[in-house]
Every structure is written in C-alpha cells, then in structure tokens.
Amino acid sequence: DSGVTQTPKHLITATGQRVTLRCSPRSGDLSVYWYQQSLDQGLQFLIQYYNGEERAKGNILERFSAQQFPDLHSELNLSSLELGDSALYFCASSLRQGYTDTQYFGPGTRLTVL
C-alpha cells in the first residue's frame, strides 16, 4: 500500500459526459501528479501540482483539467468524454518537487467510456 488513495476504482460512463477523479496523496506529500495509461499511448504524464499550484503540464487535453485543494487532495476533471479517453488514470504523490523525489502511485481509476 503506497498511501495514495484514489476514488472511484472503476467508472463507466457514456460519451459526452463529465467525470471527476479524486486523489488523496500520502500524508505530508506536497506534490501530486496525474498520469494516463492506455494501450495505445502507454503511460503518459498529464499534469503536476505542488502545494496547490500547477507546476508542469504534459499531454493533457483541453477537455481535461485538474486542481489541488488546500488539504492537498487533487481532482482530475474529464469532460466531453470520448471513447479514446478510456484508460487507467493514476495519481502519484511526492514529498516535494525535486527531481530525485520518489513518486508513490495510487491504485488507479479505470475509466470506461461507452
């Protein structure tokens, strides 16, 4: 158990809908990262927050957004969902935002768009 929790574990929805994925980092960790794992794209970095502020953006679509709240939990919002958004979404956290900081991954949320 990494200490990172993600809810829900599974999510099934329809095209065009909007969903919110939630992540609670390990106690004391200030950075939260979101990754997408799909069969065709592999594991891709989406976005990073550090202590409530956006720090880095990867291949995140404009239909997707995220935020980190004062209690440090984070939410990833996916809207106007398409079939291709079906994937496993991982949240990770680290103590700070240094290059050598270990990122601890949650168990993921499996999103299925029908």
Add this chain to the structure above:
Amino acid sequence: AQSVTQLGSHVSVSEGALVLLRCNYSSSVPPYLFWYVQYPNQGLQLLLKYTTGATLVKGINGFEAEFKKSETSFHLTKPSAHMSDAAEYFCAVSELVTGANNLFFGTGTRLTVIP
C-alpha cells in the same frame, strides 16, 4: 526532451534464471532514472532509482540496475527469477530540462516466469 526505450515488450525466463530487462535513455543532461513494477490490477511501485553517485543501484526484491553513461543504458537485472516477479516493468526518466519532476515512461516490458 528526455525519453526511454525498452527493448522487448515481452520477456520470458525460467524460474531461477537470470532476469535482464533493457532500458536505454535519451537525454541532453545527466538523467535521473527509475524502474517501476506494476503487478496486475495494481499501481506502480518503485523498484530502484539512480540519481547521482554509485552507478550500480540496488533495489527491492533482489533487483539491481547499472547506469552506463557510455551506453546510455540502465538495464534491470536479477540473478534468479522467482514466480512472484511476473509483472510489467517500466523504465522512466525525470524531466529535468524544464525543472519539473514528471516522469517519462518507456512502453514497458511484461515479464513471464516459467516454472
């Protein structure tokens, strides 16, 4: 930008045999390299990481990796495979250029251990 290439999407070894999973990186600056393991229906778990210092890095579960700058490689090895090692393994590099700490992952290698 940094990137990693994992040679071999599937590797099969016999129980007790040497495990060798290959990873080559591309980076214009000294890289920070990581190996993660993903068991079925679970998240990623860090096996080991190279930052600076000793080029031979020891990790959990008997795995180790050697950073070879001249070969731009960071191959993962384990002397004797165990059935519990069956999983998917990902090599990753930190994004250093922009100052961010996000990871760039390889495409993964699925390890099968044959009894």
